[in-house]
Amino acid sequence: MAPRLIITGSTGYIGARLVAMARERGFDVVELGRRLGPAWRIGDEPAASDLEGAIGLVHLAHSWATPPEAAEEENVNISGTLKLAEAAKAAGVPRFVFASSTSSRREALNVYGRTKFRIEEHLAACKAAPIVRIARIGLVYGGPRTAMYGLMAKLAALSPILPMIGLSRKVQPIHLDEVAAGLLALATGENQPLKTFVLAPEKPISFAAWLRILRRGQGKGNLHFIPVPLTAALLACRMTKLLPLIPTVDPERVLGLAGAAPMESSESLRLLKLNLADPAPTLAGEFGQTHEEPSRREAQALLRYLGIAPTEIQLQRLCEGLRREGLSPLGLSPAMIRHPGLLALFEPPANRTRHRLAQALYLADLASEPERASGKKVGFFGAMLAISSDVLLFPLRVLLAGRYR
Amino acid sequence: MNGPDADFIIIGSGPAGVSAAFPLIAAGRRVLMLDGGDDAGSQEESRSVRVLGSNLESLRTDDGSSPKLQTPAARGILEPFRRQSGITGDGFIPIGSLARGGLSNIWGAQISYLDAEDIANWPIDIASLQRSYEHVAKRIGISRNADVAIDADGEPVLPLGATAAHVLHRHQAVKPADGSFRLFPAVNAILSAARPGRAACDLRDDCLYGCPTGAIYNSRRDLLLLRKSPHFRLLDNMQAISLTHSSGWTVGTADGSSFSAPRIILAAGVLGTAALLADLLPFGEQGLRLLNSPTLAVPLLCPPRLLRSPTPTHSLAQLGLSLRYGSGASDYVTGAIYEVGTLPAQSFINRMPLGRKAGRAAFELIGSSLLVGTIYYPGDQSHSYIRRDETAGKRLTVRGGFADGFGLRDETLKKMLRREWKRLGLIQLPGASLAEPGIDAHFAGTLPMGAAGPFGTSSDGELNLHPGLYVVDGSILPDLSSKYVTMTIMANADRIAHRLAETEANSAL
Ligand SMILES: Cc1cc2nc3c(=O)[nH]c(=O)nc-3n(C[C@H](O)[C@H](O)[C@H](O)COP(=O)(O)OP(=O)(O)OC[C@H]3O[C@@H](n4cnc5c(N)ncnc54)[C@H](O)[C@@H]3O)c2cc1C
Numbered sequence: 039m040a041p042r043l044i045i046t047g048s049t050g051y052i053g054a055r056l057v058a059m060a061r062e063r064g065f066d067v068v069e070l071g072r073r074l075g076p077a078w079r080i081g082d083e084p085a086a087s088d089l090e091g092a093i094g095l096v097h098l099a100h101s102w103a104t105p106p107e108a109a110e111e112e113n114v115n116i117s118g119t120l121k122l123a124e125a126a127k128a129a130g131v132p133r134f135v136f137a138s139s140t141s142s143r144r145e146a147l148n149v150y151g152r153t154k155f156r157i158e159e160h161l162a163a164c165k166a167a168p169i170v171r172i173a174r175i176g177l178v179y180g181g182p183r184t185a186m187y188g189l190m191a192k193l194a195a196l197s198p199i200l201p202m203i204g205l206s207r208k209v210q211p212i213h214l215d216e217v218a219a220g221l222l223a224l225a226t227g228e229n230q231p232l233k234t235f236v237l238a239p240e241k242p243i244s245f246a247a248w249l250r251i252l253r254r255g256q257g258k259g260n261l262h263f264i265p266v267p268l269t270a271a272l273l274a275c276r277m278t279k280l281l282p283l284i285p286t287v288d289p290e291r292v293l294g295l296a297g298a299a300p301m302e303s304s305e306s307l308r309l310l311k312l313n314l315a316d317p318a319p320t321l322a323g324e325f326g327q328t329h330e331e332p333s334r335r336e337a338q339a340l341l342r343y344l345g346i347a348p349t350e351i352q353l354q355r356l357c358e359g360l361r362r363e364g365l366s367p368l369g370l371s372p373a374m375i376r377h378p379g380l381l382a383l384f385e386p387p388a389n390r391t392r393h394r395l396a397q398a399l400y401l402a403d404l405a406s407e408p409e410r411a412s413g414k415k416v417g418f419f420g421a422m423l424a425i426s427s428d429v430l431l432f433p434l435r436v437l438l439a440g441r442y443r
Numbered sequence: 444m445n446g447p448d449a450d451f452i453i454i455g456s457g458p459a460g461v462s463a464a465f466p467l468i469a470a471g472r473r474v475l476m477l478d479g480g481d482d483a484g485s486q487e488e489s490r491s492v493r494v495l496g497s498n499l500e501s502l503r504t505d506d507g508s509s510p511k512l513q514t515p516a517a518r519g520i521l522e523p524f525r526r527q528s529g530i531t532g533d534g535f536i537p538i539g540s541l542a543r544g545g546l547s548n549i550w551g552a553q554i555s556y557l558d559a560e561d562i563a564n565w566p567i568d569i570a571s572l573q574r575s576y577e578h579v580a581k582r583i584g585i586s587r588n589a590d591v592a593i594d595a596d597g598e599p600v601l602p603l604g605a606t607a608a609h610v611l612h613r614h615q616a617v618k619p620a621d622g623s624f625r626l627f628p629a630v631n632a633i634l635s636a637a638r639p640g641r642a643a644c645d646l647r648d649d650c651l652y653g654c655p656t657g658a659i660y661n662s663r664r665d666l667l668l669l670r671k672s673p674h675f676r677l678l679d680n681m682q683a684i685s686l687t688h689s690s691g692w693t694v695g696t697a698d699g700s701s702f703s704a705p706r707i708i709l710a711a712g713v714l715g716t717a718a719l720l721a722d723l724l725p726f727g728e729q730g731l732r733l734l735n736s737p738t739l740a741v742p743l744l745c746p747p748r749l750l751r752s753p754t755p756t757h758s759l760a761q762l763g764l765s766l767r768y769g770s771g772a773s774d775y776v777t778g779a780i781y782e783v784g785t786l787p788a789q790s791f792i793n794r795m796p797l798g799r800k801a802g803r804a805a806f807e808l809i810g811s812s813l814l815v816g817t818i819y820y821p822g823d824q825s826h827s828y829i830r831r832d833e834t835a836g837k838r839l840t841v842r843g844g845f846a847d848g849f850g851l852r853d854e855t856l857k858k859m860l861r862r863e864w865k866r867l868g869l870i871q872l873p874g875a876s877l878a879e880p881g882i883d884a885h886f887a888g889t890l891p892m893g894a895a896g897p898f899g900t901s902s903d904g905e906l907n908l909h910p911g912l913y914v915v916d917g918s919i920l921p922d923l924s925s926k927y928v929t930m931t932i933m934a935n936a937d938r939i940a941h942r943l944a945e946t947e948a949n950s951a952l
Pocket of ligand 1: 454455456457458459460477478479480511512538539540541542543544545546547549550551552553554555681682683684710711712713715716719883884885886916917927928929930932
């Protein structure tokens with residue numbers, strides 16, 4: 039019979055990946071959640087029959103509905119977790135893994151960090167203590183762009199200039215798959231001596247550097263920041279709720295960030311045999327995959343802009359070239375893709391070899407070169423028109439060229 | 444110990460190495476040739492691969508060097524040397540190759556001949572060099588670009604591009620003010636008639652991407668001939684890294700093999716040879732003198748040719764020129780004129796302050812009336828030294844620079860050139876540039892023939908203090924005129940090999 043694993047919060051960002059990974063590795067996974075088979079929500083007394091016989095339980099569920107400063111007995115995250123851990127102990131489950139956070143601190147600025155810390159404290163003192171393993175998880179990225187990760191990815195791609203707080207704060211980004219692997223190891227591994235594990239890379243990076251990686255991964259250019267004081271940022275967060283079209287930012291998240299401080303993780307990574315990947319290439323790969331279609335349409339637009347009716351082979355060459363040079367996707371707007379002529383408004387001079395759009399057009403030119411030797415030329419009037427409009431539009435292009443830098 | 448592996452070991456399969464091999468083999472000597480590279484891939488690939496590289500290598504940003512050095516073929520030739528030779532540049536771009544055939548895989552095939560005045564300071568006579576020029580010319584195939592059917596010497600000719608032809612006619616019609624400026628159809632090592640294993644030039648005008656027909660001379664083709672001889676053996680991927688002498692010479696290679704012979708012939712190219720001799724030469728404070736040719740590129744517009752289409756021709760040099768700038772024997776520059784319309788458009792568009800679309804339109808509009816002149820100064824106008832970095836073991840650094848007073852001479856020359864362009868009805872466009880030393884790839888003079896001391900060689904290229912160690916590449920040319928150097932390197936290697944074959948034969952008797 040397949041070993042049984044219980045996972046709460048299994049529909050969330052981490053939970054879904056963990057469930058998939060556990061099933062892939064042959065575990066019989068029981069999901070505890072609101073909309074699932076054994077209907078359960080945090081705070082409920084779990085049925086002993088659901089727990090019995092399991093080799094481990096990973097508790098990821100967290101309720102955001104609790105009023106922030108609720109007293110401990112009223113904070114369902116605290117009482118619910120304790121109740122679950124004690125039930126697991128009573129049902130003979132040998133390991134209870136609690137998903138905490140690297141923001142877990144007594145003095146954390148955000149409620150989330152403080153709550154996690156209090157849960158950790160209570161778990162250490164409760165009857166279930168011998169079976170408890172705490173996993174303090176770093177900044178999770180990768181996979182579906184939801185939750186905090188989705189928000190950061192969106193923000194980073196939004197604009198080349200971002201107002202931002204806490205830029206020099208250190209963060210420890212860890213890939214979703216690595217978190218899932220770590221949690222699985224904790225919930226199923228035989229003898230792990232540590233009680234509290236840190237699932238995060240050893241070397242923290244600055245938050246600014248992290249946002250840049252997220253932006254580059256999405257094939258966009260560099261990112262510049264306008265540092266913002268915390269109070270202004272909190273105000274701005276409230277404003278985001280009022281404005282349409284831009285992602286809403288919960289002040290909680292901003293506070294979490296402002297209060298982050300790196301945690302030592304090397305011992306945990308060694309024990310769990312986790313070898314963390316470099317986020318930049320990993321992300322470029324992930325984003326690259328999902329952007330295959332748009333990047334093809336972009337390639338088409340670039341070639342058409344240069345006056346070439348693209349053939350399949352030219353398109354393929356260009357897509358590959360763009361991907362290899364890290365220029366895919368450029369993020370051309372839908373209007374531009376439909377009417378490539380509009381690129382004339384944004385195109386920088388060809389000798390600006392560091393400009394992304396200039397580079398992409400250079401690749402498009404090269405990709406079409408082999409077949410062009412025999413192709414038809416623009417002719418005198420066409421050429422004069424192209425050159426004079428280029429010169430006339432120059433000031434406008436200087437202004438707009440920044441867009442696809 | 445085993446017997447020697449051959450009578451001669453030649454290190455390097457570039458123009459110098461193969462030119463030394465032919466006479467030795469003809470005389471029945473056993474020759475083992477070692478080359479650091481291998482067959483740099485077949486050139487019979489599709490145009491797409493030649494333009495873009497099989498790995499899309501050319502989908503990279505322009506690094507500002509000559510179009511020739513950016514083509515995918517060139518990267519495969521230059522990069523292994525860059526990585527493995529241990530030679531870096533300081534104000535100098537060290538160009539060398541570790542590929543079968545050496546730099547002749549990507550050279551421009553421009554040919555010049557030195558005359559008695561050019562070699563006044565050499566310890567050899569012009570007649571012996573001329574004999575060797577003939578041997579080499581016969582072997583590699585040389586043609587002229589002309590708009591007449593057959594040139595005076597009966598050599599086959601290639602059609603001259605229409606813009607170049609226009610300029611040449613103008614030159615003939617409007618006589619120069621004095622005798623200092625000469626303009627003539629370029630002489631190239633390009634076949635205009637097929638011969639076994641090589642087709643004639645098909646005028647496809649994308650020579651920069653490599654010549655799939657073999658019309659442009661490449662010493663790799665000579666290796667096919669050499670390998671037919673039972674006396675010749677070529678080993679690829681054998682980068683020589685050490686030379687030791689006991690009863691004969693032993694060559695150690697990067698993969699740990701060793702080969703011995705009574706005589707070693709170094710033909711690894713001037714930089715490759717210097718790297719190999721790093722342990723045998725007392726480099727000293729200043730380092731080893733290196734001659735190279737300061738190089739100027741000038742864009743020119745020929746207004747009467749505006750809006751005409753380019754005529755089919757090859758895309759190497761169309762015209763040759765020379766211009767005196769002083770009264771000394773070597774005070775002249777040599778150059779070539781290329782038709783831009785036949786060159787890859789990107790290299791030019793990348794330098795325009797226009798968008799790419801407009802840039803291409805502009806290129807199509809004026810490309811056929813655009814010319815680029817490349818002008819080479821003689822080696823005495825350079826001031827370059829190869830230095831050994833004691834802290835980093837065998838590593839060498841080439842420090843590049845120009846001779847004292849070069850700036851002034853350059854100004855005078857540019858003024859004289861402007862006068863000539865005007866006479867030829869050409870407009871000099873902005874964008875003329877003096878290249879970083881080294882880009883010329885014309886290197887010579889590190890171990891001059893006839894010089895005394897540890898850095899000199901005999902008139903036969905035998906390194907002083909190291910009997911049995913011969914050098915045949917550009918290292919031993921005592922001075923470097925502004926003329927194209929490879930034909931002379933080949934002729935000199937041929938001359939030395941004939942001498943070695945003779946003296947060897949005599950001593951064997
Ligand atoms: C872009 C370009 C254009 C040029 N155009 C012209 C032109 O138009 N006219 C002209 O006259 N010249 C031209 N040249 C210069 C010409 O290419 C060189 O002068 C010529 O190739 C020198 O021949 P070589 O045999 O001495 O050396 P190379 O051609 O450099 O050959 C050296 C050989 O030695 C081998 N080698 C090096 N080190 C080792 C080692 N340690 N062990 C084993 N093997 C080794 C290499 O693999 C190579 O095969 C041009 C050069 C370049 C780069």
